[in-house]
Amino acid sequence: LEQAKRPSVIWLSFQECTGCTESLTRSHSPSLEGLIFDAISLDYHHTLQAASGDAAEHAREDAMKEHYGKYVLVVDGSIPLDNPGYSTIAGISNLDMLKEAAAGAAAIIAVGTCAAYGGLPKADPNPTGAVSVSDIIKDKPIINVPGCPPIPVVITGVIAHFLTFGLPELDSLGRPKAFYGQSIHDRCYRRPFYERGLFAETFDDEGAKAGWCLYKLGCKGPVTYNACATTKWNDGTSFPIESGHGCIGCSEPNFWDFGGFYKAI
Ligand code: SF4
Ligand code: F3S
Structure with a gap:
């Protein structure tokens, strides 16, 4: 019996800490x-895949060729522009690998605040000239799934939603409204x-x-949009404010430069 093929997903990790994969x-x-x-x-994910070296890179190239125009590209980490040699995979700069993989993608999911907005590598003084995926790719639909890291079920939920229903409704920062439509403050149990x-x-x-x-004590809940107060973390156990x-506003652009985690806004 011939089985229906599962959609191809290529996951690229650039200037990142692997926290997004840990969360996934x-x-x-x-x-x-x-x-x-x-x-x-999942045809390429350099932390989770069994293959390494040439075999891993061939898996990525084969998937890009075979599923051209149809695969989902997931990116975590920012892209250095000041010197492409700051971050490379298999001798290929992050910039070149992103452009090549984006060309054949049906859509891109930028996972984590680094891929979505530049994140920690972009924090002042931004020594690598880090930028986000949407700073570079202008001709593909991009779904931003920020957070440092994003909530586990939000990462998998957005991927599952895209494969089932297509593009979700996004807010002005490219985030799915289903998960980022309300502020932490809107749903915080300390609000009373x-x-x-x-x-x-x-x-x-x-x-x-x-x-x-x-x-x-510096809570940025009033200006931070994310699902932590409702989905919570660790299978719905808790979230930062509950602990x-x-x-600290980790799903917002430039949160490292807000002016201090412990200063009231
Ligand atoms: Fe708002 Fe933060 Fe206070 Fe919760 S702890 S009510 S998010 S300011
Ligand atoms: Fe990040 Fe704030 Fe949630 S710091 S993990 S968005 S409560």
Whole structure:
């Protein structure tokens, strides 16, 4: 019996910390195993693939040729423009590899704040001249899935949604509205304390112990759009604010340069 072919996905990792892949492996719905065994053919991912060296690069080239115009390109990490030699794979600069792979892609999913907006490598003074995928590729649909890293089920959920229904509705920063349509502050369980003017002033005062709002300790929840307060992390266990630390705005462009994680906005 001939089986229907699973759609090809090519995943490229540039200037990144592998945190996005770490997050991907923790997705529970769909799980990574469910995704790669049942839904997609992950033809290249240099952390997860079994092949290495020439065999790995041939797998990428073969998939690009065989599925030209149809594969989904996923990118994590930013791209250095100041000196293409800052970051290379198999001797190929990130810039050249991105352009070549983007040419045959049906769409690009930029996973993580580095791929979506430049992220940590772009933080002042941006020593590598880091830019985002959408700074370079202008002729393909791009879905931004920011976060440092993004929530596991948001990564797999966006891939599954694209393969099932096509492009999701996006906000002005290219993020799927289903996951990034509301601010952390909109859905935060500490919001009633904010409304009543009850704020923790230090991390160990009575307000902090009573679970009051973390705004005065630098929480960026009011200007950060992400699903942490609803989907949460670790299979729905918790999220940064629930563990006692303010949101640092990791799904927003330039969050490293906001002016201090512990300064109120
Ligand atoms: Fe808003 Fe942050 Fe306070 Fe939650 S802890 S209510 S997100 S300011
Ligand atoms: Fe990032 Fe804020 Fe969520 S720091 S992980 S967007 S609560």
